[in-house]
Amino acid sequence: MTSPQIEIQLIAVVVAIACAIPGVFLVLRKMALISDAISHSILPGIVIGFFITHDLNSPLLILLAALTGVITVILVEAIQKTGLVKEDTAIGLVFPVLFSIGVIMIAKNANDVHLDVDAVLLGELAFAPFDRLMMFGADVGPKSLWVMGVILIVIVLLLIMFYKELKVSTFDIGLSSALGFSPVILHYGLMSISSITVVGAFDAVGAILVVAFMIAPAATAYLLTSDLKKMLWLSICFGVISAISGYWLAHLLDASISGSMTTVLGILFLGTYLFAPNKGYFSVLYRHRQQRIEVSLLAFLLHLNNHTEENERHVNHLNEHINWQKVQSKTVLELAQKNNMIIINDDIVSLTEKGEDFTKLAIEYIITNKDDKIEHMKDDFFLFRG
Amino acid sequence: MTISEYFELLFTDYTLGTITLGTAVLGAICGMLGSFAVLRKQSLLGDAISHAALPGIAIAFLITGTKDTNILLLGALVSGLIGTFWIRGMTHKTHLKSDTALGLVLSLFFGFGMLLLTFIQKQPNANQAGLDKYLFGQAATLVKSDVELMIIVTGICLFVLLLFWKEFKILLFDADYTKTLGFNTKFIDILITFFIVLAIVLGLQTVGVVLMSAMLLAPAAAARQWTNKLSVMIFLAAIIGAFAGVFGTAISASQNNLSTGPVIVLVAAVFVAFSFVFSPSRGLLFRQIRFLKNRRDLELKKTLQFMYGIAKTHENISHPHAIRILNNFHGFTRKTLQKLEHNGWIEVSNQQWSLTNEGFIEAENLYNQLLEND
Numbered sequence: 001m002t003s004p005q006i007e008i009q010l011i012a013v014v015v016a017i018a019c020a021i022p023g024v025f026l027v028l029r030k031m032a033l034i035s036d037a038i039s040h041s042i043l044p045g046i047v048i049g050f051f052i053t054h055d056l057n058s059p060l061l062i063l064l065a066a067l068t069g070v071i072t073v074i075l076v077e078a079i080q081k082t083g084l085v086k087e088d089t090a091i092g093l094v095f096p097v098l099f100s101i102g103v104i105m106i107a108k109n110a111n112d113v114h115l116d117v118d119a120v121l122l123g124e125l126a127f128a129p130f131d132r133l134m135m136f137g138a139d140v141g142p143k144s145l146w147v148m149g150v151i152l153i154v155i156v157l158l159l160i161m162f163y164k165e166l167k168v169s170t171f172d173i174g175l176s177s178a179l180g181f182s183p184v185i186l187h188y189g190l191m192s193i194s195s196i197t198v199v200g201a202f203d204a205v206g207a208i209l210v211v212a213f214m215i216a217p218a219a220t221a222y223l224l225t226s227d228l229k230k231m232l233w234l235s236i237c238f239g240v241i242s243a244i245s246g247y248w249l250a251h252l253l254d255a256s257i258s259g260s261m262t263t264v265l266g267i268l269f270l271g272t273y274l275f276a277p278n279k280g281y282f283s284v285l286y287r288h289r290q291q292r293i294e295v296s297l298l299a300f301l302l303h304l305n306n307h308t309e310e311n312e313r314h315v316n317h318l319n320e321h322i323n324w325q326k327v328q329s330k331t332v333l334e335l336a337q338k339n340n341m342i343i344i345n346d347d348i349v350s351l352t353e354k355g356e357d358f359t360k361l362a363i364e365y366i367i368t369n370k371d372d373k374i375e376h377m378k379d380d381f382f383l384f385r386g
Numbered sequence: 387m388t389i390s391e392y393f394e395l396l397f398t399d400y401t402l403g404t405i406t407l408g409t410a411v412l413g414a415i416c417g418m419l420g421s422f423a424v425l426r427k428q429s430l431l432g433d434a435i436s437h438a439a440l441p442g443i444a445i446a447f448l449i450t451g452t453k454d455t456n457i458l459l460l461g462a463l464v465s466g467l468i469g470t471f472w473i474r475g476m477t478h479k480t481h482l483k484s485d486t487a488l489g490l491v492l493s494l495f496f497g498f499g500m501l502l503l504t505f506i507q508k509q510p511n512a513n514q515a516g517l518d519k520y521l522f523g524q525a526a527t528l529v530k531s532d533v534e535l536m537i538i539v540t541g542i543c544l545f546v547l548l549l550f551w552k553e554f555k556i557l558l559f560d561a562d563y564t565k566t567l568g569f570n571t572k573f574i575d576i577l578i579t580f581f582i583v584l585a586i587v588l589g590l591q592t593v594g595v596v597l598m599s600a601m602l603l604a605p606a607a608a609a610r611q612w613t614n615k616l617s618v619m620i621f622l623a624a625i626i627g628a629f630a631g632v633f634g635t636a637i638s639a640s641q642n643n644l645s646t647g648p649v650i651v652l653v654a655a656v657f658v659a660f661s662f663v664f665s666p667s668r669g670l671l672f673r674q675i676r677f678l679k680n681r682r683d684l685e686l687k688k689t690l691q692f693m694y695g696i697a698k699t700h701e702n703i704s705h706p707h708a709i710r711i712l713n714n715f716h717g718f719t720r721k722t723l724q725k726l727e728h729n730g731w732i733e734v735s736n737q738q739w740s741l742t743n744e745g746f747i748e749a750e751n752l753y754n755q756l757l758e759n760d
Contacts, residue, residue: 032489033430084662085607089429096600097655100648107643212493219486256504262497284479
């Protein structure tokens, strides 16, 4: 590995971590799309900042652009408060307008501004190592590494300082304001931090892909755990993994670094989405099937309990009566037999003692209608699940 | 360029005419379908889908190697639809919320699209330039066949809209009821989503990935302020969209260095801002006026109630009282007194007021809701 390669990966890792931390809170607070809006609407701020400073990495530009991000949030909330449109419509109106203003500002001053909309939206990590920071006449490393490094340190410090406040206000706004933490201050604090992160990261990975770095690791982690601390660590891990492997994928394909980092994030998310235990697509599908069979079993047992006459309990009659498909009735019957709920003698189905106990409890459950009871009942009675 | 010159150019200049027609048609179809997106609270779907269409364009190019607009748009449509259904799957099957799902599809698909685009650019194929026009949109690249395609799609869309009008409408306002009536809600839902995606994909070439969401939302959000009727809203949205397209094209054509997409979006935003402020029933201005009027009215009634409280302790209800004794009371101004007198509820003469009979009855029944009020 050459030194620029190491530097690029270092920048990518720092950006990934700096994005992942606020991203977790954005996802949990259902404000993921605000980050998308911010990432677009910082454009006019960047353009104005660029007029003044002529340097994409100057702190003033970052502050100005971050301010536009916060203004976006305020505007969205103001429009939403009028009640004329819903929140999502407000978001969808505000950011394209600000973005358009930015594009027009660039177009009108094309001669003075060496700034490209592509550059802002897409970024190019490969050029980052060429913009060096000189300090006391010595080369101390790429500028964007320093900028993102400072932002990351600030984020981590703030996270440690305000961890419990953030946690409380994310999960229970009422409680947090009752305890005296102003949710408004935390909200705007988080928004400012997100804006600053987006602005700091845009010239490395581009404004749109910052969104991926914020949301995707957090969403992937959210599918795997419901513990906030674990979620933070996991999303940082996912960010770092995709940053490094994305870089090498780009190297291999000779394509955009940020694009391939996002692609790796996408693959990670897709894998988790499909295969995550408990919350993944397949396990949800499996659980739905299981529950459907178990509900059928319950209905079947209750039906048996209601009919004492032998002819009502004949297999063929039941098949006709409950109107199930053959496959389904077979699985249900097998499950009931496996769990010792029924015995079949000469095609006559009858409940065992255990089955009777179960139906008694089940009726009670249906009468009281307390959903939490049924799962315990299933745990107590079922040796085999559906 | 003066206005008459512009109009002359509009009909003589082939390019300007095509672009103007194209943006007008695009504005109209976006307004129509955007109304559904706004009312179904799917406003940001447009943003997500327009980004999600990018890998489709790239893959279509990789497979066919041509830059034929129709094939690229077909690819965009397919990948847009995949994105849409993934969003639905995510929100239905996992505990991720719709905002996260939208943001994920938006950024992940776009990132993948960027990977493919940069990959294509490095390929030894001279044909690849110009794919990035889909990023920011270039109305100038519209040709006659593109506009024809737009018109055909708009026609189909209009036909389907009329055909399934009552299904769309009922699903929009009461999905559960629709289901109980026996309609196939899933089919209607997919149909309308399909058309929204189609409109988004059509707009990509003109306004680009980023600004598409505004194109879809702004006309509908503006139209929503003027009416509570779906048919009127869709009609208005189509007209506003078309006007935004025409004005935007005209403004950007009259100046150098102005790309059409952003200007159209800004024009549409002006329409929205105007509607927000000046709409008679929902607008902020009239709402504020109504608010002030109600407050004055309430204070007037409060004054009357206060007078009633004094008057009923006297045998003669019309016994005159000094205006001074109202001084502690906040609701009273010279104007409210005049208004009260105008209504015939009190009489004022030389710094004294007295309640009339009508005023007494009015005050007595002020809180009686059983009486019919004017």
